[in-house]
Amino acid sequence: MKRLLTALVCLACTACTACSGPQSVLDPAGDQAARLFSLWSLMLWVCGAAYLLVMVFLGWAIWRSRRQLAGAPEPNPHDPGLRRGLAAWALLIFIGLAVLIGASFLVDRSFARDAAGSPTVRVTGQQWWWRIQYRLPSGVWIETANELHLPVNRPTRVEILSSDVIHSFWIPNLSGKIDMIPGRANAITLTPRRLGWVRGQCAEFCGLQHAQMALDVKVESDADYAAWLARQAAPASPPKGDEATLGYRLVTSGVCSNCHTIRGAPAVARAGPDLTHVASRRTLAAGTLPMGRGAIMGWIAQPQALKPGAQMPPTSLSGSDANAVAAYLEGLT
Ligand code: CUA
Numbered sequence: 001m002k003r004l005l006t007a008l009v010c011l012a013c014t015a016c017t018a019c020s021g022p023q024s025v026l027d028p029a030g031d032q033a034a035r036l037f038s039l040w041s042l043m044l045w046v047c048g049a050a051y052l053l054v055m056v057f058l059g060w061a062i063w064r065s066r067r068q069l070a071g072a073p074e075p076n077p078h079d080p081g082l083r084r085g086l087a088a089w090a091l092l093i094f095i096g097l098a099v100l101i102g103a104s105f106l107v108d109r110s111f112a113r114d115a116a117g118s119p120t121v122r123v124t125g126q127q128w129w130w131r132i133q134y135r136l137p138s139g140v141w142i143e144t145a146n147e148l149h150l151p152v153n154r155p156t157r158v159e160i161l162s163s164d165v166i167h168s169f170w171i172p173n174l175s176g177k178i179d180m181i182p183g184r185a186n187a188i189t190l191t192p193r194r195l196g197w198v199r200g201q202c203a204e205f206c207g208l209q210h211a212q213m214a215l216d217v218k219v220e221s222d223a224d225y226a227a228w229l230a231r232q233a234a235p236a237s238p239p240k241g242d243e244a245t246l247g248y249r250l251v252t253s254g255v256c257s258n259c260h261t262i263r264g265a266p267a268v269a270r271a272g273p274d275l276t277h278v279a280s281r282r283t284l285a286a287g288t289l290p291m292g293r294g295a296i297m298g299w300i301a302q303p304q305a306l307k308p309g310a311q312m313p314p315t316s317l318s319g320s321d322a323n324a325v326a327a328y329l330e331g332l333t
Helices: 002-018 031-069 080-114 222-233 242-255 293-301 319-330
Strands: 121-126 129-135 141-145 147-151 156-162 167-169 178-180 186-190 196-201 214-220
Touching (some): 031 080, 031 186, 147 222
Parallel strands (some): 121 156
Antiparallel strands (some): 129 141, 156 186
16 A cells, blocks of 8 residues: 555656656647647546546446346336437537537647748758758848757747658647658747747657757747847857867868868868857757767767767867867857
8 A cells, every 4th residue: 555655656746747847748838839738638628527427437337237137127228318318428429529629620720820921940850960040130041050049929930851861840848749851841830938948859760869869949038039149140259278279270170170060160061060159059969968078078089979870970089189179169159
């Protein structure tokens, strides 16, 4: 009995933690997620009530059959009361299903109405990270990666693409899932209503590191968003100090520039994430490591140990050279 109680308490606590937090469909932080949550709640109540009724009738049927075994008379299948009861039950099921279908249709139509306007953000799924492009007020597109910033109380139209396999773009606190399909452009509108961080996750199995394909999402005020966008649009900071200058030379001599772009430096390849402001992000390698000098060093030295299968090859830098590269990248805020 004690064990059963402990198990029930643990289960209740787990359920409570899933009800809120930065990656929960039950803690909506935007219009689209709020609508889905209302639909989900309606389905829960209707289906929960239907389930309880079925259990009540099942218990009643068992009770009756036990009475018959004890010698009670058989019920008459032509009893008009029984027929009326069955008809009422069928009607109730019909009404319940009609309500659910109607509500689903209305929520779906409301998403279609959100769809006005052209995309200002483009997110492309890659194995296993997110390429993110923003259209500046001037019309120019700039690129960053793995961290999506959105203005609060404002609909943002996001174009959804994939460059390799099918991924799925999913920020549970903001909206539902949408597939990222190679060769096809999907779109989703996000209207966040709460400031702060939430977490997205690729929701379609896309290979070895599907689980480590996370997306940090920051919702901020209009002023903060505009300031952040302006910082991201600026070219990379020049290296400061001897160590960072050595790192800059190594990075731009091919060690990193064969695969990455650093705007303002001679690095224009696009195989890997844009590194122009890499150190301004909270995490490295799509949520795999918290950003910092140690994480950058570890990632440069042993990417396959930290994220097996990732496209990033290990480098053959000496310890001091790797430290210099990390010093330069750490300055790219
Ligand atoms: Cu990308 Cu799963």
